[in-house]
Amino acid sequence: MHGVVLAASGAAVTDAFVELGAVVLVLAVLARLSHRVGLSPVPLYLLAGLVVGANGILPIRAAEGFAEIGAEIGVLLLLFTLGLEFTPRELTGALRRGARSGVVDLVLNATPGVLLGLVLGWSPVAAVLLGGVTYISSSGVVSKLLDDLGRLGNRETPAVLSVLVLEDLAMVVLLPVLGVLLSGASLGDGAVDVVVAIGVVVVVLFLATRFGGHLSRAVHSGSDEVLLLTVVGLVLLVGGLVQRLDVSSAVGAFLVGIALSGPVQERAAALVNPLRDLFAAVFFFVFALNVDAGALPPVLVPALALAAVGVVTKVLTGWYAAGREGVGPDGRWRAGTALVARGEFSIVIAGFGVVAGVEPDLGPLAAAYVLVMAVAGSLLARGRRAPARLRIGIGRPGADNLKKSGKAQDPL
Numbered sequence: 001m002h003g004v005v006l007a008a009s010g011a012a013v014t015d016a017f018v019e020l021g022a023v024v025l026v027l028a029v030l031a032r033l034s035h036r037v038g039l040s041p042v043p044l045y046l047l048a049g050l051v052v053g054a055n056g057i058l059p060i061r062a063a064e065g066f067a068e069i070g071a072e073i074g075v076l077l078l079l080f081t082l083g084l085e086f087t088p089r090e091l092t093g094a095l096r097r098g099a100r101s102g103v104v105d106l107v108l109n110a111t112p113g114v115l116l117g118l119v120l121g122w123s124p125v126a127a128v129l130l131g132g133v134t135y136i137s138s139s140g141v142v143s144k145l146l147d148d149l150g151r152l153g154n155r156e157t158p159a160v161l162s163v164l165v166l167e168d169l170a171m172v173v174l175l176p177v178l179g180v181l182l183s184g185a186s187l188g189d190g191a192v193d194v195v196v197a198i199g200v201v202v203v204v205l206f207l208a209t210r211f212g213g214h215l216s217r218a219v220h221s222g223s224d225e226v227l228l229l230t231v232v233g234l235v236l237l238v239g240g241l242v243q244r245l246d247v248s249s250a251v252g253a254f255l256v257g258i259a260l261s262g263p264v265q266e267r268a269a270a271l272v273n274p275l276r277d278l279f280a281a282v283f284f285f286v287f288a289l290n291v292d293a294g295a296l297p298p299v300l301v302p303a304l305a306l307a308a309v310g311v312v313t314k315v316l317t318g319w320y321a322a323g324r325e326g327v328g329p330d331g332r333w334r335a336g337t338a339l340v341a342r343g344e345f346s347i348v349i350a351g352f353g354v355v356a357g358v359e360p361d362l363g364p365l366a367a368a369y370v371l372v373m374a375v376a377g378s379l380l381a382r383g384r385r386a387p388a389r390l391r392i393g394i395g396r397p398g399a400d401n402l403k404k405s406g407k408a409q410d411p412l
Contacts, residue, residue, distance in 0.1 A: 016066060023052070023067070027281045038148065039378045040141045042343045043371045045281050049288025050296070050367070067286050073236075074283030075348055076253040077276035080235045082139060082168060083257020084269045101159065101321035102166035108313040110135035116306055117359075125181045126359035132174055133350050133366045134310055136167045138343030141374060145338060145381045156331040159321040160338050168254075171345060172205075173198060175248035178349070182356040200245050208259035216264045227264070228271045250348065280344065287347050288367055290354055295364040303368035310373060311380070314339040333383070341377025342370050 026048055027041075034041035113134030117127025142164060146152050176198060208215075219234070221227045235253045242252030260268055318336030327335065350366035353359060 020066065023048075023282075023285065024278075027285060031281070040138070040144075040341065040343055040374045041281070042138070042141070042284055042347075043374045045284035046288040046347075046367050046371055049285040050291060050293045052285075052289060067282055067289070070279050071283040071286035072249075074276070074279030074281070075250050075351075076235055076239050077272060078140075078280050078283075078344055078348070079250040079254040080231075080257045081269060081272055081276050083254040084260060084265055084272075085139075086165060086168075086258060087261060098159070098162035098166050098321065101163055101317070101324060102170070104320050105163055105167065105317045106135060106170065108317055109310065112306060112309045112313065116302060120302065120361070122359050122362075126353060126362055128181065129178065129349060129353040129358065129362060130365070132171075132178070133342070133346045133369060134306060136171060136342070136345045136349070137164060137314065137339045138341045138345065138374065138377070139164050139168060141341040141343045141377060142338055142381075145341070145378065149381065151334065151338075154331065154334065155325065156318075156322040156327045156335040159325045159327065160318060160335050163317065163321050163339060167345075171349075172251050172254055174349070175251050175352075176200070178352050179248055182352060182358065196245075200242065205255055205258065208255050212259040212261055215259050216261050219260065219268075220264050224267075224271055227267060231260075231268045231272060232275070283351075284344070284347060287351050287354070287363070291363040291367050295361065296368055299361055299365040299368055303365055303372060306365075306369055307372040307376065310342070310369075311340050311376060334381070337377070337380040337383060339377075340373060340380050342373040346370050346373075 027045060030044035030048060031041045034044055110131040112131075114127045114131035117130040118124070122130070142160065146157060146160070151157055219227065219230050221230065235256050238256050239249030239252040242255075243249040315333070315336030318334075318339045319332040322332040322335035346366060347370055350362055354363040
């Protein structure tokens with residue numbers, strides 16, 4: 001009898017290996033294809049999940065449990081590496097410089113999602129989740145686009161990065177609030193839980209700022225193996241402990257990234273990035289895996305309408321933010337189009353709602369929206385000049401002739 005159980009278990013493991021291997025190889029092919037055409041791989045990962053999903057043409061079963069755990073790890077590593085991009089000083093500097101642009105960004109881009117959710121008859125919680133999906137740009141896609149297009153030294157780029165930093169900070173606050181909203185707590189208890197959750201974030205952020213140097217020295221090791229094990233263990237441990245306090249584990253991972261500085265910060269990024277890419281690809285795949293492909297056609301029209309509005313509102317956001325830096329019309333246009341792409345964090349926010357089951361159409365609508373916006377953002381960002389009607393009579397006289405710093409830039 002014991003031998004029969006072992007044989008059955010071995011067969012299940014074998015099936016899981018085959019499914020996982022096939023899935024990862026398919027994702028590799030899709031990543032290669034996306035890099036060839038210069039687009040984000042996120043839409044292709046989502047399409048793969050839709051095809052393989054429970055109602056798709058090639059459903060998977062044996063590897064489902066492992067894939068879901070891998071997806072959760074992917075979210076933690078995404079937020080951790082995002083935290084590695086910033087120092088506490090950069091965060092406070094971004095708050096000082098770009099607070100107005102951040103408010104404009106939030107109002108212009110979260111409002112359409114919230115309003116559409118309410119118009120569709122969704123609950124307020126589901127509408128807020130959709131507002132989060134439409135609000136936040138894809139830091140990964142935008143940063144890669146700026147690098148690929150040689151625009152890191154452009155005069156409009158600091159404004160773009162400032163908006164992204166403020167969105168990331170807003171997400172750190174938004175995630176624990178969403179956790180409380182999705183818990184179904186009463187209004188009074190929910191308010192207390194929100195205050196506690198935000199308090200935990202502030203305290204941990206203060207500790208990361210105050211004692212981050214000590215943590216970095218403790219984590220430091222000359223061995224890549226030791227450093228990788230230490231960092232990943234720390235991310236998982238802090239993420240789990242923070243989640244026990246009803247704060248998203250992803251927020252804990254982000255704060256760990258903020259706390260690391262100096263050489264450890266750079267080496268940790270180099271070591272963790274390949275793992276992040278692997279598990280993040282699994283995360284996007286698993287998200288789409290849980291979306292009913294048959295539910296996509298009914299939400300295509302709302303998704304396309306939301307995407308059309310989202311392009312306009314992000315362009316306006318970038319236009320405003322870059323204008324505050326004295327950038328001319330073409331630079332403002334580049335700033336706006338660079339912010340259009342939605343991707344990983346829109347799916348992270350939608351994923352909370354899908355897991356909680358707040359609205360059946362949230363997953364399909366978010367997937368369709370991100371598919372459109374990730375592609376549209378990558379294509380629009382390649383346009384160098386604003387439409388003629390935007391260039392005529394707009395912008396400060398001589399703004400584009402101001403002294404530039406950094407590497408050679410486009411004079412427009």
